[in-house]
Amino acid sequence: MLAESLELGEDLLSKKKEIMALMKRAYEKSSLTVAAGKGGDVIERMVQDVVTTTDKEVERIYIQTVMGNRAKYPNVTIDSEDETKKMSEEGKVVLRLDPVDGSKHLLEGLGYVASCASISVKGRVVWAMVIDPIMGDVFHADRGGAYLNSKRIKNSNRSIMSSPNRYNFVFYESPTSKLKENEQKKFNRYVEIQTLLQRNAFRTRNIGIGSLQICYVAANKSSLYLDLSGSTKLYDVEAAIFIAKQAGLRIMTLEGKNLSKIAFNKDLDRKIINDSLLIGGLRACREVLGFIYHRGIECEKLE
Numbered sequence: 001m002l003a004e005s006l007e008l009g010e011d012l013l014s015k016k017k018e019i020m021a022l023m024k025r026a027y028e029k030s031s032l033t034v035a036a037g038k039g040g041d042v043i044e045r046m047v048q049d050v051v052t053t054t055d056k057e058v059e060r061i062y063i064q065t066v067m068g069n070r071a072k073y074p075n076v077t078i079d080s081e082d083e084t085k086k087m088s089e090e091g092k093v094v095l096r097l098d099p100v101d102g103s104k105h106l107l108e109g110l111g112y113v114a115s116c117a118s119i120s121v122k123g124r125v126v127w128a129m130v131i132d133p134i135m136g137d138v139f140h141a142d143r144g145g146a147y148l149n150s151k152r153i154k155n156s157n158r159s160i161m162s163s164p165n166r167y168n169f170v171f172y173e174s175p176t177s178k179l180k181e182n183e184q185k186k187f188n189r190y191v192e193i194q195t196l197l198q199r200n201a202f203r204t205r206n207i208g209i210g211s212l213q214i215c216y217v218a219a220n221k222s223s224l225y226l227d228l229s230g231s232t233k234l235y236d237v238e239a240a241i242f243i244a245k246q247a248g249l250r251i252m253t254l255e256g257k258n259l260s261k262i263a264f265n266k267d268l269d270r271k272i273i274n275d276s277l278l279i280g281g282l283r284a285c286r287e288v289l290g291f292i293y294h295r296g297i298e299c300e301k302l303e
Contacts, residue, residue, distance in 0.1 A: 001075055002126060005093050005119045006142060008073055009127035011065050012117055016131055016138050019058055019115050023100065023133035026054040030109040054106060058099035058115055066095060076119075081235035094120050098235040102209045112207045118239040128239035130211050139215040139243050146246035148219045155248045157281035158223040160288065162202040169222040170201040170284075171213035179230035190228040190276070193254070193292060197226060200291050214240035214279055218247035224280035224288065232273040241279070250285050252278050254292070 059080055066073050073093075080097040095117065100106060102113035111134040118128040129140040139148055146153050160170050175190040198204050205222070207213060210232065216222045218240075241251055241259065251259045254276040278285055 001093050001121050004073060004075060005121050005126050008066065008076060008093075008095065009119055009129070009140070009142060011069070012062065012129060013138070013140060015061050015065060016129070019061055019131055020133040020136065020138075022057055022061075023054060023106075023113060023115060023131075026052075026106055027109065027111060027113065027134060030106055052100065052103050052107060055100045055103055059097060062095070062097050062099065062117060081233070092122055096120065096235065096238055098211070098233075098239075101211050101236055105208065112209045112212065114209055114211045116211050116236070116239040118242060125238060125242040128242040130215050130239050130243060132212055132215075139219065139240075141243040141246035143246075146218055146243045148215075153219045153247050155218060155244075155281045156220050157283045158220065160201045160223045160280075160284050168202045170197060170204045171216065171222050171225045172197060172204055172206055173208075173210060173213075173227040173229040173232075174206060176229050176231070183230065186230060190230065193226075194228055196291055197288065200287075210237050210277075211240040214244050217280055218244045218249060224284040225277070226279075226288065227277035230274065230276075232277060234273065237273070237277070244279050248281070249279055250282060252285070254278055254289075 062080070063078060066076050066078060075093045076095055077093070078095050078097065080099065096119075098114075098116040100113060101116050102110075105111075106113050113133065115131040115133070116129070118125050120126065127140070127142050129138065131138050137149060139146070139153075141147065158168055160168055162168065172194065174194060175187050179190070180187040201223075210225070210227060213222070213225045214237065217225050245251055253259065257275070259273070259277070278288065280288075
């Protein structure tokens, strides 16, 4: 089954240009229609999300790669965020998809979007891909390592502080209004942590697409990613987390829970991470936890 999974990964990588071109055309079209005061094509609108025609078109490429080659991939089942009737997840090999991470951005003509895919065998991710169609970048990882445009990447253990000749950006996600409504105490704690981050880091940025932000850290484009939203969908980050892990990053919560070893298919209720996410090299993680401890905010130490 591992060989089957890795072969599927190679087939999906071969679709990268097709997926990238489709998403870029949608972005360019959206930029024009938004400027003209028109919206995009929305198929389904939910409380927090939308599903667009682009979501479905990209999803179709992934699904057809499996279903059109069923003899090659007899053990593969598909779990897609945008598929209303999800296929069975009882199979031993699962292809998990977020065809368009950032659908609302795409509708508004904003260029921060991605396409995410991961393959797991018996609950453990063995291959992943995140496509950045606007920048023309493809991040992927297998058990041998992590790659940006087929070149090996390895985290360089950067600081979050200023340093000569380096601009050490830190990406983050802010606490949400939903977290404030449901868990006021945690919301207040995360707001305090965000303020500390902004005071202590060289520069902070939030582009709203967790998958891209995590991959940027893996590729040494930034130092650290901290998600304080309080609730992260597995579809959005599973592929990027595996890429980060294979690039040598720490993946944990502020409470010290190691997320890099979680069997996501089995261990996460409803595929939601109801916690913080801290992803970075050992040096950056220690710096963040250090100033949090200094203020006495409850958190586990990083060994």
